[in-house]
Amino acid sequence: MDFELDSDQRAWRDEVRAFLRENVTEELVRERAERGFEHPGGHLATFKKKVGEKGWWGLNWPTEYGGLGLGPVYQHILVNEFEYFGVPGPDLTVTSVAPMIMRYGTQRNKEEFLPQIARGELNVAVGYSEPNAGTDLASLKTRADLDGDEWVINGQKIWNSLAHMATHEWLCVRTDQEAPKHRGISVIMVPIDSPGIEVRPLITWDDFRTNETFFTDVRVPRTNLIGEVNRGWQYITGALDLERGALTNAGDLRRAVDEVIAAARVTLSDGSRPLDNPDVRRKIAQLDADVEVCVLMSLEAASLLESGQIPTSAVTEEKIISSELRQRIADVGTQMLGLQGLLARDSEYAVPGGGFEKLYRSAPLLRFGGGANEVLRDVIAQRGHGMPTYGRGR
Amino acid sequence: MKLVHTPEQRDFMAALRDLFADACPPSLVREIKTADSDGFPAQLWQGLAQMGAFGLAIDPELGGEGAGLYDLGLLFTEAGRVLCPTIVYSTLVFGVAAQRLADPDQAKRLLPALARGEVKASAALWNPADAGDTRPVFTAERAEGGWTLRGEQLFVPNAQLADVVLVTARASAFTEPRRVLAFFVRPGAPGWSAEPVRTMSGDKQARLVLDDYFAADTDTITGHGGAGISGSELTWIANAAVALQCMEMVGGATAVLERTVDYVKVREQFGRPIASFQAVQHHVANMRMAVDGARLTANQATWWLGTGQPATRAVAIAKMHASEAYKWATLTAHQLHGGMGYVRETDLHLWSERAKATEIQGGTADVAAGWLQRELGLAG
Numbered sequence: 050m051d052f053e054l055d056s057d058q059r060a061w062r063d064e065v066r067a068f069l070r071e072n073v074t075e076e077l078v079r080e081r082a083e084r085g086f087e088h089p090g091g092h093l094a095t096f097k098k099k100v101g102e103k104g105w106w107g108l109n110w111p112t113e114y115g116g117l118g119l120g121p122v123y124q125h126i127l128v129n130e131f132e133y134f135g136v137p138g139p140d141l142t143v144t145s146v147a148p149m150i151m152r153y154g155t156q157r158n159k160e161e162f163l164p165q166i167a168r169g170e171l172n173v174a175v176g177y178s179e180p181n182a183g184t185d186l187a188s189l190k191t192r193a194d195l196d197g198d199e200w201v202i203n204g205q206k207i208w209n210s211l212a213h214m215a216t217h218e219w220l221c222v223r224t225d226q227e228a229p230k231h232r233g234i235s236v237i238m239v240p241i242d243s244p245g246i247e248v249r250p251l252i253t254w255d256d257f258r259t260n261e262t263f264f265t266d267v268r269v270p271r272t273n274l275i276g277e278v279n280r281g282w283q284y285i286t287g288a289l290d291l292e293r294g295a296l297t298n299a300g301d302l303r304r305a306v307d308e309v310i311a312a313a314r315v316t317l318s319d320g321s322r323p324l325d326n327p328d329v330r331r332k333i334a335q336l337d338a339d340v341e342v343c344v345l346m347s348l349e350a351a352s353l354l355e356s357g358q359i360p361t362s363a364v365t366e367e368k369i370i371s372s373e374l375r376q377r378i379a380d381v382g383t384q385m386l387g388l389q390g391l392l393a394r395d396s397e398y399a400v401p402g403g404g405f406e407k408l409y410r411s412a413p414l415l416r417f418g419g420g421a422n423e424v425l426r427d428v429i430a431q432r433g434h435g436m437p438t439y440g441r442g443r
Numbered sequence: 444m445k446l447v448h449t450p451e452q453r454d455f456m457a458a459l460r461d462l463f464a465d466a467c468p469p470s471l472v473r474e475i476k477t478a479d480s481d482g483f484p485a486q487l488w489q490g491l492a493q494m495g496a497f498g499l500a501i502d503p504e505l506g507g508e509g510a511g512l513y514d515l516g517l518l519f520t521e522a523g524r525v526l527c528p529t530i531v532y533s534t535l536v537f538g539v540a541a542q543r544l545a546d547p548d549q550a551k552r553l554l555p556a557l558a559r560g561e562v563k564a565s566a567a568l569w570n571p572a573d574a575g576d577t578r579p580v581f582t583a584e585r586a587e588g589g590w591t592l593r594g595e596q597l598f599v600p601n602a603q604l605a606d607v608v609l610v611t612a613r614a615s616a617f618t619e620p621r622r623v624l625a626f627f628v629r630p631g632a633p634g635w636s637a638e639p640v641r642t643m644s645g646d647k648q649a650r651l652v653l654d655d656y657f658a659a660d661t662d663t664i665t666g667h668g669g670a671g672i673s674g675s676e677l678t679w680i681a682n683a684a685v686a687l688q689c690m691e692m693v694g695g696a697t698a699v700l701e702r703t704v705d706y707v708k709v710r711e712q713f714g715r716p717i718a719s720f721q722a723v724q725h726h727v728a729n730m731r732m733a734v735d736g737a738r739l740t741a742n743q744a745t746w747w748l749g750t751g752q753p754a755t756r757a758v759a760i761a762k763m764h765a766s767e768a769y770k771w772a773t774l775t776a777h778q779l780h781g782g783m784g785y786v787r788e789t790d791l792h793l794w795s796e797r798a799k800a801t802e803i804q805g806g807t808a809d810v811a812a813g814w815l816q817r818e819l820g821l822a823g
Contacts, residue, residue: 345739430724
């Protein structure tokens with residue numbers, strides 16, 4: 050047991066921090082504040098390119114695929130710092146899609162897609178959810194039928210974030226209509242500019258652009274199917290724990306609590322300060338104590354991964370706790386500012402650093418998304434404690 | 444940074460678990476809590492002494508194992524699982540405090556015997572309801588060849604059973620500045636009284652009264668250069684005691700979680716195990732998350748204290764989590780056991796009582812949140 054970063058790990062953290070201090074510019078922060086305005090060629094895109102030039106997106110990849118091979122703890126440290134600085138860490142393409150291709154892909158998949166991903170030329174929108182397949186993802190209906198050497202795809206995806214910026218769809222489709230629902234699913238890489246794809250924007254409560262995407266007789270080469278046909282469910286669920294483990298992190302929550310603490314010292318329009326109220330102080334102390342649990346759970350997950358174990362429990366618990374904590378941070382942050390907590394960030398009366406209404410609007414997503422917390426509580430009871438399933442098969 | 448136990452630590456915990464499972468059954472826990480019991484578990488004590496438990500964190504030159512505070516914390520966790528009688532905890536905490544404070548001669552006289560398990564002990568070095576407060580409640584007045592102690596403290600664990608208790612007192616002596624000194628005080632001497640206090644859990648608390656008690660200079664700790672015991676030393680000790688108690692609480696809460704899961708898997712209603720109901724599974728998941736939060740924060744606090752740091756922020760966070768996690772684990776366990784955890788012939792209430800006692804002792808979550816507010820610079 051060891052809670053202290055060793056000297057190499059500290060040096061790595063300091064290197065990442067120095068890079069972020071230099072490259073997280075005010076313009077980038079402004080663009081991030083309104084996530085809907087991310088666009089190709091924007092400040093975020095420039096920042097990502099710089100990170101790519103350092104090889105950091107593939108820091109956890111094996112060296113044989115062009116990664117740095119640094120391992121889960123180093124990945125944890127990087128993601129933590131990125132989150133604290135409010136910039137996205139390694140995206141799903143490098144953390145989720147690439148490892149699946151490495152582990153399950155055909156030789157042709159690997160040769161065709163991995164070098165492009167490593168160069169930052171291929172980035173995906175993840176096409177999993179459908180209007181009637183959300184928490185129960187395995188009920189998805191979008192289908193792919195083989196016609197000669199091509200898959201023909203028809204259907205609809207939703208919450209298809211990044212589809213308007215990505216080069217490819219990483220698409221979950223049904224390739225066997227007769228098999229039990231978990232056994233007829235495959236994953237196909239679909240170029241986003243294929244004829245028959247239509248992307249329509251959906252704007253969320255927190256001003257984020259996601260999409261619904263329609264597929265009508267979209268044709269892709271047969272070789273774009275990842276690994277073996279009808280094994281897709283196994284691929285996407287098997288990889289999930291590993292990715293979550295490497296990415297589970299509380300850097301953004303640590304930052305949010307620090308911002309609540311800072312805003313608690315501000316003098317409000319009625320002359321009082323939030324921290325003058327003992328109830329507010331007590332609530333903030335609880336936020337600080339709870340964010341510490343998320344930090345430790347993510348450190349534990351990284352440590353377990355580093356020891357070759359799959360940290361299912363640690364990452365599942367961290368997801369539940371952090372997503373519910375995020376809502377409480379936003380709640381306390383808005384509440385303690387009184388009516389000023391209702392002000393938009395750019396209002397002339399807004400409390401500096403007090404834009405918690407935005408967090409309040411964005412917080413619900415991570416509680417229901419990425420595995421609804423109710424389902425994840427079942428996972429803890431069933432996989433962690435051997436309690437019986439009750440029909441929600443995996 | 445690696446939050447995983449070493450193979451040695453895992454072996455150590457497994458050995459302790461075996462020992463405690465044999466030597467500390469619920470029947471012993473029930474017997475100890477009765478008013479008739481003196482609170483001393485002779486057979487368990489012997490087993491712990493044989494495996495070197497009392498010398499675990501004592502320096503090798505004083506006859507101990509020289510393991511750190513963290514490994515001692517693992518012992519507290521295993522002890523907490525089985526509701527180990529509290530004389531074991533108070534003796535081990537005394538050892539940690541005495542080793543930190545005693546001068547070399549005192550250490551040589553006392554600690555080798557303690558390490559062999561020949562001494563039962565306790566300490567009264569902080570406010571039992573708020574370990575962040577280390578102001579002495581006793582006073583010491585200079586006397587010929589020693590000091591005269593006066594004062595009283597309610598909730599000194601096992602003072603009625605201990606061979607020695609370590610206390611602090613505010614000392615005043617003509618022409619000398621006021622300072623805090625520590626004293627080894629013992630039963631049997633004039634002016635000593637340790638009267639048992641009846642508590643909810645029968646956990647052998649006492650009201651310790653010192654009334655013109657004479658402590659010789661050889662039993663007096665005057666601190667570095669005689670300047671008295673520094674506040675930072677006392678804070679480290681109080682923090683270590685709280686962190687170790689949190690480790691104990693984690694063990695207790697884990698045991699409650701495990702027995703509850705075992706029960707709901709076999710209890711059938713509506714033709715199936717109640718473990719198959721989602722509402723029951725969510726109670727279990729919530730217990731598990733709270734227990735893991737308590738475990739990680741207690742481990743962190745104990746580990747950092749073991750490096751010599753005061754770790755007050757980590758200790759505050761650990762106590763906030765442990766206090767609520769243990770208590771709610773037992774209360775949720777009562778809900779899931781129904782009547783089968785409510786009648787006295789079942790054992791669940793033994794944990795529930797310990798959870799309530801440890802929730803409040805040292806400081807509730809609200810009290811610990813006050814420590815954290817000071818650390819965060821929020822205190823009004």
